[in-house]
Amino acid sequence: MIREWPSPKSVGEVRSFHGLAGFYRRFVRDFSTIAAPFTEVIKKTVGFKWEEAQEKAFQTLKGRLTNAPFLALSDFLKTFEIECDASGVGVGAVLMQEKKPIAYFSEKLGGATLNYPTYDKEMYALFRALQTWHHYLWPKEFVIHTDHEFLKHLKGQQKSSHVVQLIFKVPTQP
Structure with a gap:
């Protein structure tokens, strides 16, 4: 159909x-x-x-x-991984275990977020992923995958960045 x-x-x-x-x-x-x-x-x-x-x-x-891929069932005994990305118009993330997708998240950017520099969009993608899936991730350790340029910038990022501050506001309890 x-x-x-x-x-x-x-x-x-x-x-x-x-x-x-x-x-x-x-x-x-x-x-x-x-x-x-x-x-x-x-x-x-x-x-x-x-x-x-x-x-x-x-x-x-x-x-x-x-042709959508099948989503795997989550196993809370295994490590969760998040893969984030941002484009000019949206952000997205995949929650995975053992390279198999469990859930997808995407959001069209609008307003101020549309004008963020690329590294802030990448950080915003991570923030939204953590916010969306915190009930899967808390209180265990998990792995975050994002592109290399973003990580290089993050090393020198000041904690005062408005998007970095968002990360510290992500709920730490389900």
């Missing part, structure tokens, strides 16, 4: 597909970043305009929904 879904021809059809896809967002890595072009079409101030970016997002989501 999803594979044969035709390209939307109206705002209502975009909303319909986005609603269906959104229901399965936790199974699709980087969902918010992929779906970002849809929000321009859905806005009430903008008329329906289906362009290459929307079509690419539509086809990518259809592919990801029909």
Whole structure:
């Protein structure tokens, strides 16, 4: 059914597909970043305009929904790992054990977070992942994977950075 879904021809059809896809967002890595072009079409101030970016997002989501990886069951006796990433429009993370995904998280950036420098977006991705999955992670040790440039910057980061301060506010109890 999803594979044969035709390209939307109206705002209502975009909303319909986005609603269906959104229901399965936790199974699709980087969902918010992929779906970002849809929000321009859905806005009430903008008329329906289906362009290459929307079509690419539509086809990518259809592919990801029909070929979504199976999520593994969590095992609290094993170490959890978080892999974070940020793009220009969104942040995402994967909760894993033994390289198998347990859950996905993604969020479209807006407002001030959209203007963060890359290292702050990476830190924000980590903050949101810790906030989302703290009930899996507390009180055990876990592993964080993120890109090398971010880690190099983090070494010299001042604790006064607003995003670094967010990390210290993550709940430490379930």
